[in-house]
Amino acid sequence: MKILVTDDISQTGLEVFEELDDVEVSVQTSLSPAELLEAIADADALVVRSQTNVTADVIAAGRRLKVIGRAGVGVDNIDLEAATKRGVLVINAPDGNTIAAAEHTFAMMISLARHIPAANRDLLSGKWNRKRWVGVELRGKTLAILGMGRIGTEVAKRAKVFGMQVLGYDPFLTQERADSLGVVKSTLENAIAEADFITVHTPLTKETHHLIDAARFQTVKPGVRIINCARGGIIDERALCAALQEGVVAGAAFDVFESEPLDADHPLRRMENVILTPHLGASTIEAQENVAIQVAHQIVRVLKDEPFEHAVNLPSLSQKQKERLTPYLSLAEKLGVFAAQLAQGAPSTITVTYTGDAAIPDGGYLTRTVLKGLFGFRYRDEVNYVNALRFAEEAGLRVQEVRESRGRVYTNEISLSFTTENGTHHLSGTLYHESGPRIVELDGYPIDMPSEGILLFTRHTDKPGMIGRIGTYLGDAQVNIAGMQVGRRESGGEAIMLLSIDRSLPDDVIKQIAGVDGISMVRSIEL
Ligand SMILES: NC(=O)c1ccc[n+]([C@@H]2O[C@H](COP(=O)([O-])OP(=O)(O)OC[C@H]3O[C@@H](n4cnc5c(N)ncnc54)[C@H](O)[C@@H]3O)[C@@H](O)[C@H]2O)c1
């Protein structure tokens, strides 16, 4: 097993990989794009920080790649869409560097308020200028925090201790949470208009790109100081330079940039009232150990096929949700596998109904599992939880989920209803405590069969001798019947039979059974 590490990661984290048998940890930093394509070819896992550009080409070249671990928070250097499409899991270490980034933000704010870097430069150049570097206090000032997630929250706590008034803007900030932090929940407009200091702590998304642009700079309080220790591009750098030149903005402290490394001739480098650091927010010994250990542990779990956390391209579930969900995973996947063989062709729509105890709000996890079974039957190992929805999308399969609180017969039930060119099928399963997952309904007929082993399913006309004839074919093929379920709507009408058999039937026997007068459908199903 090969783990490729292409950015500087703490040694303590790398040691975690020793938990794996037969592991080769290959640390190769500063690779050229071509060297990276070569190095990834036989890697099972890739570990990066923000420096390595994990493009779609890199992901495609990683033919054995199962997981990309980001030792840090932001995954904007990883092509998530390409990873998801190829079923490569992306995990990060979301809280290992929170304090480091919050402290760096605070260091930037104090440095701006007291001109520390400029005064230092001045003094080192031989001067002793006590008048030039008079600063301002933080106490009594208003701080706008745009993005009240992990880092924004830690910055707010520290600002409160410094006696600042804190305005928080975040679509997910509840009044309760704001109150508990002593933060004034604010609109973006109000936060920007009122603040003496503005700090951004959002990810870089379509919505946050140039969140503060030239138009917004027209609405700031004159003399505002601005900090970006989140992501380059949240604040429009050109507009900032103009606002600094006009004196609308009194100072700016940036750790991250629209393009990194920052160009040697970038205008920000020439501004006096600007403090720049080269993306150092997470660069503390403690944070680097935290993120490296956190991400390495999760990679080990992924590679050992054990439950893991912090997947970026899978729904995130609480421990409680996971505990409720786990027993249903096998049933959901078996139903998907059953459906694939029953459908014999690509379904165009599928509705998955979860009833009673199976109606867990799981962010679509169980439906991904059904789809993993459905598509995995044909595409085998190519399909996993990460890309199952992509397979559905590419196959043009419309997927719908329904949750019902109470079942009519079973305390828990998962039902699939899917349409193919040949018609609509319906399939249900339940989980019994004692006997595990069972199929309890097939095309409208109640049955009860464990969802395992080899099954033979027929739809036929209800007339004497049918079961016997099928039994004879099986007997002639030396195939034992282990269990049998039959059902009919009315005497002489359509009937079904589901047999559990000891081994698969040869194709020619299935063809012979299909040719029996009165048999309308035969399916051999392996679960
Ligand atoms: N400089 C560094 O070295 C460094 C270190 C760590 C993290 N970061 C960056 O800091 C940022 C925040 O990290 P975090 O761990 O606090 O993330 P987080 O996910 O905990 O918080 C982000 C917050 O932004 C909010 N948000 C999203 N869109 C928004 C919008 N349009 N307007 C307002 N709020 C919005 C979210 O609701 C969330 O609460 C990320 O961009 C991360 O990559 C930088």
Ligand SMILES: O=C(O)[C@H](O)COP(=O)(O)O
């Ligand atoms: O998103 C992050 O975690 C930070 O930007 C840190 O990036 P780094 O690991 O490259 O320092």
